[in-house]
Amino acid sequence: MASTLQQQIQQFYDASSGLWEQIWGEHMHHGYYGAAGNERKERRQAQIDLIEELLKWGEVRQAQQILDVGCGIGGSSLYLAEKFGAIATGITLSPVQANRATERAATARINANFQVADALNMPFPDQSFDLVWSLESGEHMPDKTKFLQECYRVLKPGGLFLMATWCHRPDQPPHSPLSQDEQKHLAEIYRVYCLPHVISLPEYERSPISSTFKTSAPQTGLPL
Numbered sequence: 001m002a003s004t005l006q007q008q009i010q011q012f013y014d015a016s017s018g019l020w021e022q023i024w025g026e027h028m029h030h031g032y033y034g035a036a037g038n039e040r041k042e043r044r045q046a047q048i049d050l051i052e053e054l055l056k057w058g059e060v061r062q063a064q065q066i067l068d069v070g071c072g073i074g075g076s077s078l079y080l081a082e083k084f085g086a087i088a089t090g091i092t093l094s095p096v097q098a099n100r101a102t103e104r105a106a107t108a109r110i111n112a113n114f115q116v117a118d119a120l121n122m123p124f125p126d127q128s129f130d131l132v133w134s135l136e137s138g139e140h141m142p143d144k145t146k147f148l149q150e151c152y153r154v155l156k157p158g159g160l161f162l163m164a165t166w167c168h169r170p171d172q173p174p175h176s177p178l179s180q181d182e183q184k185h186l187a188e189i190y191r192v193y194c195l196p197h198v199i200s201l202p203e204y205e206r207s208p209i210s211s212t213f214k215t216s217a218p219q220t221g222l223p224l
């Protein structure tokens with residue numbers, strides 16, 4: 001029987017998170033290597049620098065209730081909860097990740113809790129969090145608009161939603177459509193990483209709720 005995308009993502013992270021942690025550490029995302037992408041630095045520092053760059057870009061000075069959507073093993077959740085003296089809640093599709101994140105929070109004595117939940121149908125009331133954070137999880141979402149709507153639904157008035165996600169290059173006029181070679185390359189990335197599809201930054205900007213957000217395309221790099 002064919003499994004659903006959600007099941008594939010769950011199985012992918014259940015099976016691979018231990019190995020990812022050994023190789024990439026607790027942060028399962030790319031690093032920030034300066035505005036031009038050419039600074040030389042240690043991998044973990046680059047991953048933390050990406051978190052700090054995002055916070056700087058979003059002008060985040062404080063947070064009390066943080067939601068980490070697609071939390072992995074809680075790398076960002078624990079970092080942000082500790083930095084701001086906040087409570088962090090993380091959701092992931094992977095029970096293995098949720099358990100590992102819970103274990104890491106207990107060991108570090110950081111106020112963070114984790115659960116298995118779907119970002120497209122979150123188990124939280126409206127207006128629950130003052131910072132909603134999504135670091136390299138948006139690319140897994142089959143319905144990008146629904147994802148953005150859910151993130152905004154659980155955001156308190158005056159709160160902030162910060163997302164960094166994989167995009168492909170702009171492909172609408174005046175830009176050329178994606179070539180066959182680019183589409184083939186993308187299809188392989190989708191297959192390997194369990195992604196339904198990614199969209200371009202201008203597509204996010206055309207989203208029905210785009211009047212509430214700003215976008216930018218900073219340089220990130222592979223942490224290896």
Ligand SMILES: C[S@@+](CC[C@H](N)C(=O)[O-])C[C@H]1O[C@@H](n2cnc3c(N)ncnc32)[C@H](O)[C@@H]1O
Nearest residue numbers: 027028029070071072092093118119135137140
């Ligand atoms: C590449 S990992 C990033 C983890 C984390 N944000 C970090 O930077 O360390 C992608 C995460 O997105 C989560 N994810 C993917 N689709 C999801 C969904 N529909 N609902 C909740 N989490 C999802 C996965 O379970 C995984 O934890």
